[in-house]
Amino acid sequence: MGRWSVSILSAILGISALTFVCGFWGWDDGKRVVKVMSQPERLVYFGYGSNLKGTRLQVSAPSAKFEGIARLDGFKLAFTTPSRRWGGAAADVLEAHGGIVYGAMWSIARSELLAVDDQESVNQGQYFRDFQYVDELDSGFRSTGRKIKVLLYRVREPQPTLIPSKVYLRVILAGAKEIGLPPDYVHTISLIKTTPYDNETLYELFMGRA
Template structure:
């Protein structure tokens, strides 16, 4: 389903929220909801350094037989690839196969390098939950996201203002 000008990107963290992804990647258009089998969603920091943007752990995925991660497949112009790679600086791009209701799709996604587990800030988790709701991920998966323990950070986050969420 890719053409020479676009690619498919599987988002599972803050980029579930359209407004977040489109801040620097305006071509992103919803393609579908999909499931990544045998992985789980985790939160951490690159080399243990807390995210200045989110003040806590950020989402990544790791291989975990029997688990699954739900997310959104975005179709994006290749002209946004440099911006997306830059945004995901502490991550490595990988090709994965995700499952939709009717087929498998090959997508680009990102895995955090040198991840040290750390809980997310409440604000970061809120962006993920809002993206899950916006894209109608399965209700039980949305509940699982809401149940994630946060680090209880209460300070300001400039990105939340930029997203008009504060």
Template structure:
């Protein structure tokens, strides 16, 4: 199989260094927004045992919502890696609108599977996860009002070690 696909990232993969840890072919295409959806956070398991030690980003339909993110082009060979990384999510195709009204059709993105959504746990993201979202939004010049929205999200206050966050920080130092 050869070719490429477009991917709309709205969570930790906003940050290039996070995405390219496991998907090295990613090439920035632009920023854009998804209409009629809103950003939410869900904790599919006890946050103490989750990858990011808190709620993970997902999107859900909302008639007045807008979710900003980054459009990446990836080589088809990275699709299975991306699917594994997004293991508790279902892939869907969405149309993304750039700031200059260009339409990116059929972008792959991910929505948390309903089987994993529960209210048993604290759904707030860890400060580290939130930091990666904010850094990614800033890195890619997502509109300032959306960056401010991300900065004001309440986090869960987790202060322990998060290995994936450490990998991201190491990658940022090298770039």
């Protein structure tokens, strides 16, 4: 094989390798390496409230698959919108300097996105879709160095003084423990003041046991 043939072959192999890599990796505007989904029909959703619990998310997104734990910097967990179903305020993330929110990364089918919108009352103007970069974490809760672009939902008109119900916080804590969020973070959530409303039937439903 001649020298030019070798060069052409090397170039082709290089392009093929680059295509393979870009199928799994991308670059955001800040030139950070970003892990992306290799399947265009799916996206990564960041659950930080009741959707930490897989059986809760699978009510609207049956294909939801746990992909790991991540950290959202510059935000804090809050409860800012009334929920008739839960008898208290539902979860939100508010921008906060130095804030940290831990959550679950779920891959879901894009075809299920409208059903998740319905769960989050997007059409009623309660929540809106947002996209943020999160840090992927390893089993020791250390950053892997990979930034992942995720879908999350935020409250459109937050009321920061609201509090969640007892049953709602129970679901959040069950999900946080199940996926293995940092113990200190889980403990902090457990100390959040709640309304006395509890509902064992509702709890069992979202535990997947009803």
